[in-house]
Amino acid sequence: MKAVVYKGTRSVAVEEVADAKVEQPTDAVIRVTTSNICGSDLHMYEGRASVDEGKVLGHENMGVVEEVGPGVDRIKVGDRVSVPFNIACGSCRSCNEGWTSFCERTNPIEGMQGAAYGYANMGPYDGGQAEFLRVPYADFNLLVLPPGDEHENDFTMLSDIFPTGWHGTVLAGHRPGDRVAVFGAGPVGLLAAHSARIQGAQEVYVVDRQSDRLRLAEQIDCTPIDFSDGDPVEQIMEASGGAGVDCGVEAVGWQAHDSNGDEHPEMVLDNLVQVVKAHGGIGVVGVYVPEGPDGPTELAKEGRVAFDYGTFFTKGQRMGTGQAPVKRYNRQLRDLIVSGVAAPGFLVSHELALDDAPTGYANFDKRLDGWTKVLLRP
């Protein structure tokens, strides 16, 4: 089968690889209909996450079930399914408590909890930027979708970024009527903003410096804040009449940069501590790494982020972090799409054939104007 394979820094290729197959009785194989390129894939693409050459990429997958193992009885051949990026066993302590992103059994790497398709340090699993994908523990992991091809561009956001954006608002403790600040208008930040709107936010400020992305934020009824126009905290304070916000979402990650492009891993956390009210919450879904050898400072290289913890403590704020447990949210979010309340497909900018993946990666990585979210159609 054809698949997108990691070849080294800023290099991917579409190659023939071994067919995905049922390896365990509880596996299914799906024929991939859509697989998205994610901001997280760029960490590997840019050579900032150690990944083996030859790895098949792709953790945002959906498709139609092609084959099931003898131990699969809920999922049937022909079902249209969304595949959560978390690969979870369904029976460990974390899975039992609903935290599939910290499954204790599926990642064989010592000290690591939580596994994913096609990702560095997330276990030996191939990704779905390919014609077919092997899904372990299929009965537990797969979400069945209405048959056909309706809402494909919305449903394809269910495998990662819609639940992740929603999770950011949950970690932040968002309540109806709140003012919210979302830092980062990438796909994750935009869907955190969309989630806050659906949940009845009073006002949503979305911070970035990419004008195309800020325009999308405006389209979904949020207030764009361009940090290249000046301190985003001051801009939000002014726009909110000095009130600041009740809660905030971090959707940028450790590569947060200033308007010159220089990286400051603590920058967005500091901004959030300043702009969120005392006793407010901060949800961090942007990725921070335990080790970042190419970080801008000695601290950053050790994964240490010197943010304004003193003010955070003094303000009695709360912070939640980590990979999103997709299964906690994906059923409800599917139903919000079907009922027309949610439409996360608004951010799709490009739909490419699998063969065009190298162009997709290169342009998305350069954050070329208008390259917001790239879907691959194997």
Ligand code: NAD
């Ligand atoms: P992205 O790179 O497309 O978007 C990040 C955005 O942040 C960019 O538009 C960039 O211009 C902006 N930005 C940079 N510095 C900023 C600053 N100082 N202030 C405000 N905005 C700034 O990535 P994405 O796909 O939207 O993902 C965002 C983050 O979420 C990444 O770190 C990704 O790895 C992570 N992620 C986490 C999970 C999870 O489960 N926790 C899942 C998916 C993605």
Ligand code: ZN
């Ligand atoms: Zn993703």
Ligand code: ZN
């Ligand atoms: Zn588990």
